[in-house]
Amino acid sequence: MGLELYLDLLSQPCRSIYIFARSNNIPFEFKQVELFKDSVLGKKPAAGSGAEQPRAGPSNSEGAGKVNLLKKVPALKDGDFMLAECTAILLYLSRKYNTPDHWYPSDIQKRAQVDEYLSWHHANIRANAPKTMWIKVLIPLFTGQPLPSEKLQEVMEGLSTSLKQFEERFLQDKAFIIGSEISLADLVAIVELMQPVGVGCDVFEDRPRLMEWRRRVEDAVGKELFFQAHEMILNIKEVLLKWQALQSMPDPHLPSSSAQTSTAQNYRQSQK
């Protein structure tokens, strides 16, 4: 049995693994997990209910739950070996498939810089950026009410502090976090920063240095792959409307459909 990756591309850590595996031509079986249906809201269609899947193909959440006892995605299964946690999975793949050195350099100081970023990331960017999704999308979806704008402002202030540190401490005037080549640090950072973009909080706007770095990361992994990995999050409204129709829920106060469509369209336009 070959390598299996349990992923939902709505999830940032899943996108980093997907992009890494695809851009390094690592062969794997994509096991689709559907967070909205199976996990976040804790609902599963009754067995035999015939409920239509909002996305193509069956969801593998039960399989994922067995692979990752923490019941989160991403999860990896390689034969009998199972692994959770995005960082551990990325490192495992880079070592097993001997990916190009720049991803996780053999130079111990450069490698330490990747490690340094990965440690910092979890308590800073990762601690702030996903909250935009909860405030703009998930809480309104659950409650049917938008949250007061001060809540979003609070989160955006926390995120701004992290972004300032990211630019000044990690990116500085380099092309990528550890210098002239992309590493796992850039990949883990970019997928997280695309989450707010998807829900209408464009953190790249008015941050030219960050925007230039994003373009370099897109070029390094390939724009087509980058867009494919982010297509769902850039169209989150449509994904949720489909899911919501299946659940027969009332219309939540979500970002407007046209705003979301234009996020994806704008990205496409900017690639031409």
Ligand SMILES: N[C@@H](CCC(=O)N[C@@H](CS)C(=O)NCC(=O)O)C(=O)O
């Ligand atoms: N520290 C874990 C975080 C994994 C995680 O939080 N996954 C989320 C999606 S981004 C999840 O599976 N959530 C489902 C749930 O909590 O029920 C990693 O880096 O892989």
